[in-house]
Amino acid sequence: MTYKVLNNITLKNVNNGVLSNLSTELLVIPVNKKVMASSEYKELDKKSNGYISRSIKDSISPTNQNHLISSLNGVKAKKILLINDLNEKDDIYLWLNKYKYVAKIANSIGCKNLAILDGQNYPKGKDRFWFLETISRSIESGAYIFSTTKNKTAKTEKIGKDIISSQASLKNVSIVTSKLSASDTKKAKNAIARGFSVGEGVNTAKHLGDLPANHATPKLIDKIVKNTVKNYSGLKVKTLNEKDLARLKMGSYLSVSKGSDEPPRMIIIEYNGGKKNEKPVALVGKGITFDTGGISLKPSSGMDEMKWDMCGAGTVFGVMCSLARIKADVNVIGIMACAENMPSARATKPGDVVTSMSGQTIEILNTDAEGRLVLADALTYVGRYKPSYVIDMATLTGAVVIALGSHASGVMANDQFLADRIIESGEETGDRAWQLPLWNEYKSCTKTNFADLANIGGGREAGTIHAAAFLSKFAEEYKWAHMDIAASAWSSSPKGGTGRPVPLICDLILNKKLK
Numbered sequence: 001m002t003y004k005v006l007n008n009i010t011l012k013n014v015n016n017g018v019l020s021n022l023s024t025e026l027l028v029i030p031v032n033k034k035v036m037a038s039s040e041y042k043e044l045d046k047k048s049n050g051y052i053s054r055s056i057k058d059s060i061s062p063t064n065q066n067h068l069i070s071s072l073n074g075v076k077a078k079k080i081l082l083i084n085d086l087n088e089k090d091d092i093y094l095w096l097n098k099y100k101y102v103a104k105i106a107n108s109i110g111c112k113n114l115a116i117l118d119g120q121n122y123p124k125g126k127d128r129f130w131f132l133e134t135i136s137r138s139i140e141s142g143a144y145i146f147s148t149t150k151n152k153t154a155k156t157e158k159i160g161k162d163i164i165s166s167q168a169s170l171k172n173v174s175i176v177t178s179k180l181s182a183s184d185t186k187k188a189k190n191a192i193a194r195g196f197s198v199g200e201g202v203n204t205a206k207h208l209g210d211l212p213a214n215h216a217t218p219k220l221i222d223k224i225v226k227n228t229v230k231n232y233s234g235l236k237v238k239t240l241n242e243k244d245l246a247r248l249k250m251g252s253y254l255s256v257s258k259g260s261d262e263p264p265r266m267i268i269i270e271y272n273g274g275k276k277n278e279k280p281v282a283l284v285g286k287g288i289t290f291d292t293g294g295i296s297l298k299p300s301s302g303m304d305e306m307k308w309d310m311c312g313a314g315t316v317f318g319v320m321c322s323l324a325r326i327k328a329d330v331n332v333i334g335i336m337a338c339a340e341n342m343p344s345a346r347a348t349k350p351g352d353v354v355t356s357m358s359g360q361t362i363e364i365l366n367t368d369a370e371g372r373l374v375l376a377d378a379l380t381y382v383g384r385y386k387p388s389y390v391i392d393m394a395t396l397t398g399a400v401v402i403a404l405g406s407h408a409s410g411v412m413a414n415d416q417f418l419a420d421r422i423i424e425s426g427e428e429t430g431d432r433a434w435q436l437p438l439w440n441e442y443k444s445c446t447k448t449n450f451a452d453l454a455n456i457g458g459g460r461e462a463g464t465i466h467a468a469a470f471l472s473k474f475a476e477e478y479k480w481a482h483m484d485i486a487a488s489a490w491s492s493s494p495k496g497g498t499g500r501p502v503p504l505i506c507d508l509i510l511n512k513k514l515k
Helices: 035-039 040-046 050-061 092-108 129-141 183-209 217-229 240-245 251-257 303-308 310-326 370-383 399-407 414-429 440-446 463-472 502-510
Strands: 008-013 026-031 066-070 079-084 113-116 156-159 162-165 173-175 235-240 265-272 281-291 330-342 353-354 361-364 389-394 409-413 433-436 480-484 490-492 493-499
Touching: 008 129, 008 183, 026 035, 026 092, 035 040, 040 361, 040 463, 050 066, 050 079, 050 399, 066 389, 066 480, 092 113, 129 173, 129 183, 129 440, 129 502, 183 303, 183 310, 183 414, 217 281, 217 303, 217 310, 217 330, 235 303, 235 310, 235 353, 240 251, 240 370, 251 353, 251 490, 251 493, 265 310, 281 303, 281 310, 281 370, 303 490, 310 330, 310 502, 330 370, 361 370, 370 389, 370 463, 389 414, 399 409, 399 463, 414 433, 414 480, 414 502, 433 463, 463 480
Parallel strands: 008 173, 026 079, 026 113, 113 173, 281 330, 281 389, 389 480, 409 433
Antiparallel strands: 066 079, 156 162, 235 265, 265 330, 353 361, 409 480, 490 493
């Protein structure tokens, strides 16, 4: 399962300034002063006998940001979408949303192809190449519509006030620029290819999370991953089953799946595109394919959303696919720690004590704090790869939802350089993160009379930080950061995965910010 929605995103360098001859189902024109002063726009407007300029004057306003024009005599584009452009002071998330919206419009009117005019207008501090990469990522991820488990005879459905296609129609996108030099043309094509690959990674993560839990058990995810890597050169996969986990003495990991009929799987993906002697960056993702809470049962309201409790593992999968797609010159290890958390007569009980791979014993005071239990052993295991840095990603705590909302992922780290680079990549991509403290005072929360550690502590205070404090006990041998993505990785309204923080992690690794 690669989940690339579009067939291709290409660069079209219009050196002769003729837009009216551009054959496309939808031509998207950002409305700004630079565009309206360009020879390309003037030629197009002239062919429409001034109709486009009159439409902008009459229809584009602060309260009406977009206007769709049907076919015009003298213009080959079947439809033209005018979008009121942003300015350099606007936040990056607004730029992302605008181009995701373009993809949504294209799907809603059944377009198979569209062309977007480069507005030559970018956020402050960004250039054309950042813009081309960002457009590509946003349109690829914005074109995604989940349809795998829908009735294939259904053509449309109503979501809120919108009637949309149940399957994505958009397949090909051209980004139209002009007067680029040969060297800039090459850089532009590379930026588009990179954005496209990151968008594909976003969709891969979204799709894995959107699959119903009975379609994405640990064993099925293992199969999906192995089938997927056949489409990429450079990815190697191995899997640890329950017997392997037991042999490695991963009692913490195995305690989570004891109540389920579905066996756990730890999936290790290796990508070695860098120098042989270069230490890898390690990514570890929580992959609870469904979380009932176990014996500490969750309330039924909203429990269906617990199919997204594997978004950390989905992020790892998406990032690894993106790196392999563009043959990045980096070394990365990805670990997907997958298990299902269910109640049964065999399930782990509150008060049980288990022994982790590290040798530390853990009193499990709440079986709904299970993500940290699979991550504890995964973090110990990843040390055998001698990583330069380790980042774990997990939909871990409801507390981070209260603290940061859906706008930012929480970051806690034992290395400030790593934390700073994560936050920097979040700002660069619009996939924001925010650091919370991980002072030694917080680590007292793991104390218990009956084991080396307790898996919860501190009552209602600082729940996100206390979870990270627990994990830090298993990451003392290397530079490590924990990202709590419980609020950022999926949306409850409308329901669906977001694919975050794939853009952030890809930027961090591809731009080699950890050197």
